[in-house]
Amino acid sequence: MTLKDQINEIIETEPVALFMKGTPSFVACGNSQRALAALRSTGAPFTAVDILPDPRFRQELSSLSGWPTIPQVFVKGELVGGADIVEELAANGELDRKLTEALGDGYRDQRSERVIALNVA
Amino acid sequence: MGHATVPNPRRSAMATIRDVATEPLQALLEHAFPEATELAVVDRTGGGDHFHVTVASPRFEGLSLVDQHRLVYDALAAPLADGSIHELRIKTKGTQST
Numbered sequence: 001m002t003l004k005d006q007i008n009e010i011i012e013t014e015p016v017a018l019f020m021k022g023t024p025s026f027v028a029c030g031n032s033q034r035a036l037a038a039l040r041s042t043g044a045p046f047t048a049v050d051i052l053p054d055p056r057f058r059q060e061l062s063s064l065s066g067w068p069t070i071p072q073v074f075v076k077g078e079l080v081g082g083a084d085i086v087e088e089l090a091a092n093g094e095l096d097r098k099l100t101e102a103l104g105d106g107y108r109d110q111r112s113e114r115v116i117a118l119n120v121a
Numbered sequence: 122m123g124h125a126t127v128p129n130p131r132r133s134a135m136a137t138i139r140d141v142a143t144e145p146l147q148a149l150l151e152h153a154f155p156e157a158t159e160l161a162v163v164d165r166t167g168g169g170d171h172f173h174v175t176v177a178s179p180r181f182e183g184l185s186l187v188d189q190h191r192l193v194y195d196a197l198a199a200p201l202a203d204g205s206i207h208e209l210r211i212k213t214k215g216t217q218s219t
Contacts, residue, residue, distance in 0.1 A: 031208065031210075066191070067187075067191075067194070068194050068198075068201050068202075069194075069201075069209060079187055080187070081186055081187050081190065082190070083210075084190070084210055084211050084212065085186045085187065085190060088186065089186070
């Protein structure tokens with residue numbers, strides 16, 4: 001599968017996807033840390049993707065999303081934002097509303113974190 | 122005519138360093154958002170490549186935060202592409218909401 005298809009599939013099929021620098025257990029950037037902390041504060045399950053292993057990961061992602069910076073958070077295929085937006089939405093309750101709409105009421109206690117690795121085709 | 126004020130060399134040097142970093146971004150944003158009611162660029166670390174940008178504009182009313190930030194990214198596409206912005210934090214506001 002091409003890189004573009006892999007990224008597309010993650011965006012389209014993972015209920016909550018976080019594209020970040022590093023992984024949740026080894027975060028490599030302050031902004032990725034901010035987005036991760038905001039997501040964790042909701043208790044929602046999410047899937048993290050590290051874009052650092054190859055520069056093409058980030059290029060493909062940004063050309064697909066039209067968003068130039070990392071991190072990027074998607075909920076049900078929709079770009080919710082980068083660190084600033086996700087933090088702001090977590091603080092004002094809007095993120096909870098979005099997640100409830102996308103995942104249903106029971107998502108708060110799932111707290112599952114998964115990592116998917118991209119492969120260079 | 123009075124004498125021209127001799128600038129404090131230390132102070133003007135500091136001002137120059139700060140302006141060199143933020144001025145191009147400030148100019149791009151002023152060009153893209155002539156209607157902005159608030160527009161600020163802060164060099165967050167003093168290193169000239171980590172910036173915090175604040176823009177308040179009536180144009181943001183009714184847009185999602187993603188679309189608001191996209192307008193800011195569009196305005197700063199050149200410095201984002203050439204690497205002169207290493208990190209960018211954005212705060213956008215409509216003029217009615219917070």
